[in-house]
Amino acid sequence: MEGYLNISHTRVRYGENEILKGIDLSVRKGEFVALLGSSGCGKTTLLRTVAGFNTPTEGTISIGGRDVTRQPPDKRGMALVFQSYALWPHMTVDQNIGYGLKLRRVERDAARQRIDEMKALLGLQALGHRKPAELSGGQRQRVALGRALAINPDILLLDEPLSNLDARIRLTVRHEISALQRRLGITAVHVTHDREEAMVMADRIVIMNGGEIAQAGTPQEVYNRPNSDFVAAFMGAENIVEIDIEVSGSSIGISEGRNNRKAVIDRGDRPLVSGPAIARFRSETVRMTAAADAASGAQRDGLVLTGQVAQVSYPGGLWRHVVHLGDTSLIVDAATRFEEGASVDITVPDTALYIFPRS
Known part of the structure; x- marks a missing residue:
């Protein structure tokens, strides 16, 4: 996809360490893109490379067809909002x-x-x-933000600008920035671990891992259709169980295991083959009931797991259970x-199951 900001085959090394490993990313004009990942994944290095503070060892960066790879930061038509805000303490707001x-x-x-x-x-x-x-x-x-926007930048770069705010204010300000970006139609790239x-905030999320792009897509795509075990876990599907599957046509058969019943689920567009697999799911997407006698035949309303409640807490809204x-x-x-x-059955609907080959 050719966009307004184009990052092509970009690599960045610090000595022997390769921080960015061949990044390809295009951002459309007026699009809000979030670079998401944990510490050390390369997202801030990528932002600083786009801004001109790092020089790629390979690859190019262009804006509107203009190659800016070797240009200094002040010649790129960008503005960067830092995590620390970097305001001059001796100057007034106006200054x-x-x-x-x-x-x-x-x-x-x-x-x-x-x-x-x-x-x-x-x-203000x-x-x-x-x-x-x-x-x-x-x-x-x-x-x-006002200092960054005052110069009418072509691209607004945001380096975790909300991380120093308390949780209540952060909720308000994230919506303010998002609404402002849409109203102005400005192109924005936002680094966050949240x-x-x-x-x-974002139109599109780019999840990074180990200096590479793990998945890029709309918030709905990366949340509902993670393309790997890593992305599924990062997007909140932290529960994991090992299963054995048999793929046949449009169905996936799940073999009975020590802690799960035999099941048949819809294959959908899952690119799977028969063999050992892992299933991930989110804590709030399941149905938990008192344990019942195993029904004959294969379950068809999802994967049914059997376990025992070990701990209960109330974080608000729902009861949280640790189940062994x-x-x-x-x-x-x-x-x-x-x-x-208590002995319980946990039913995970097939639409909430993310299944990947077991490595």
């Missing part, structure tokens, strides 16, 4: 927002008008004369509390 305009020698009246526009856009009209120390975390974040943040299946432990959320020691 911080106008800093990029001053560097570009924008005429004073035009700069004043642009600063006022940014303050109005971000709800009454704070122009305050310094960063006099602002809340959310206000400082808005000032940093799955929910990426889900609610032999040596395996599962987390199961249910509206009903099951007592510790």
